[in-house]
Amino acid sequence: MTAVATEVRRVSVGIGQLAVTKDPAEVLVAYGLGSCVGISAFDPATKVAGLVHILLPSSDGKQPTATEPARFADTGIDALVRRVTEAGALKSRLIVKLAGGASVLGAANAEKFKIGERNAEAVRERLRHHGLRIAKEDLGGTRGRTLELHQATGRTYVRTASATPIEL
Amino acid sequence: MIGTQDRLTETLSRVARDGAMRAGRGLSGLVGQEITIHIPDVRIGTRDDACSAVGGDESIVLGAYLGMSGGISGHVMLLFPERRALDCVDLMCGQAPGTTTEADELAESAIGELGNIVGSAFVNALADSANLPLHPSPPTIVHDMAIALVQTVYAEILSQGSDVVMIDTVFEDGSGNTAGLLILAPDPQCLSVLQEAAA
Numbered sequence: 001m002t003a004v005a006t007e008v009r010r011v012s013v014g015i016g017q018l019a020v021t022k023d024p025a026e027v028l029v030a031y032g033l034g035s036c037v038g039i040s041a042f043d044p045a046t047k048v049a050g051l052v053h054i055l056l057p058s059s060d061g062k063q064p065t066a067t068e069p070a071r072f073a074d075t076g077i078d079a080l081v082r083r084v085t086e087a088g089a090l091k092s093r094l095i096v097k098l099a100g101g102a103s104v105l106g107a108a109n110a111e112k113f114k115i116g117e118r119n120a121e122a123v124r125e126r127l128r129h130h131g132l133r134i135a136k137e138d139l140g141g142t143r144g145r146t147l148e149l150h151q152a153t154g155r156t157y158v159r160t161a162s163a164t165p166i167e168l
Numbered sequence: 169m170i171g172t173q174d175r176l177t178e179t180l181s182r183v184a185r186d187g188a189m190r191a192g193r194g195l196s197g198l199v200g201q202e203i204t205i206h207i208p209d210v211r212i213g214t215r216d217d218a219c220s221a222v223g224g225d226e227s228i229v230l231g232a233y234l235g236m237s238g239g240i241s242g243h244v245m246l247l248f249p250e251r252r253a254l255d256c257v258d259l260m261c262g263q264a265p266g267t268t269t270e271a272d273e274l275a276e277s278a279i280g281e282l283g284n285i286v287g288s289a290f291v292n293a294l295a296d297s298a299n300l301p302l303h304p305s306p307p308t309i310v311h312d313m314a315i316a317l318v319q320t321v322y323a324e325i326l327s328q329g330s331d332v333v334m335i336d337t338v339f340e341d342g343s344g345n346t347a348g349l350l351i352l353a354p355d356p357q358c359l360s361v362l363q364e365a366a367a
Binding site: 015031032033034035036055056057102104105106107108109112113115116119143144145146160161162 | 243310
């Protein structure tokens with residue numbers, strides 16, 4: 001393992017966005033996932049790294065828009081798989097990790113909408129559809145999370161408002 | 169349709185101003201000194217920079233969330249940058265600013281009360297404007313990353329299959345510093361009720 005002298009560049013992957021990189025200087029970050037789910041995919045052989053930040057469970061047949069290509073779990077994951085394989089990743093090698101799907105607005109609200117829970121379920125379902133196994137996940141609970149994927153190492157980290165980052 | 173949208177915007181802006189006035193009165197009564205809530209900006213719709221008012225996406229905020237039910241359902245959320253929230257607690261408890269240094273039980277209880285007063289003021293302003301009975305739920309304390317909270321409200325509205333109408337009301341204190349952000353977001357299926365009231 002050689003030391004990497006390059007400065008790390010944090011690329012923010014906002015709501016409904018998707019990013020793919022092969023640049024060792026880049027760290028892909030989904031800030032403040034509440035009910036949203038962040039899905040990271042990394043191919044250790046080709047070092048293709050991808051991160052997607054989905055907002056809602058189902059597109060109900062709606063086409064993704066140019067401004068929010070990954071708003072929905074189903075079409076968002078389809079786009080992630082397509083983009084990382086186009087960049088050279090092999091689907092069978094992908095290490096997939098998930099974070100988010102929380103109920104940040106309290107129990108009464110969570111009971112009414114269950115968006116976080118529905119997002120997590122829709123993500124699992126779509127990954128199954130692609131034959132992708134989930135390596136690690138940090139889902140549910142009541143805290144917002146930030147998920148980051150370091151292209152250089154393939155490592156992912158999750159942090160909450162009150163805690164230091166932990167490796168996922 | 170433009171006319172309808174404009175009328176809705178106008179109605180919601182009026183509601184926000186009315187709500188701010190009521191909230192100011194409620195707070196003045198609570199702390200025993202004159203508190204005014206200045207609203208420099210009422211925004212309809214969610215902009216990407218909604219969180220910038222409270223210090224940016226990843227900034228930690230402390231505040232309260234209330235559900236709204238009755239003739240119009242929806243969300244009310246009051247957020248302060250953590251330090252400003254604790255200053256509010258000191259003000260409410262008659263302590264020198266800086267006395268409260270962490271969000272302990274007392275601080276959370278005070279923030280809940282603050283959310284109750286301010287949130288109810290806006291819900292009542294909306295109820296009067298639409299001439300409908302509306303009820304705020306008891307406040308839930310929120311203490312998290314700003315974007316995680318705003319995003320969740322955004323998702324819940326979008327999941328009902330409509331565009332988002334949110335009123336982001338930015339609070340400023342006398343010195344012009346942004347002190348907090350109030351988000352009032354009616355559920356989309358209730359917008360027609362509001363539009364009728366506005367007509």
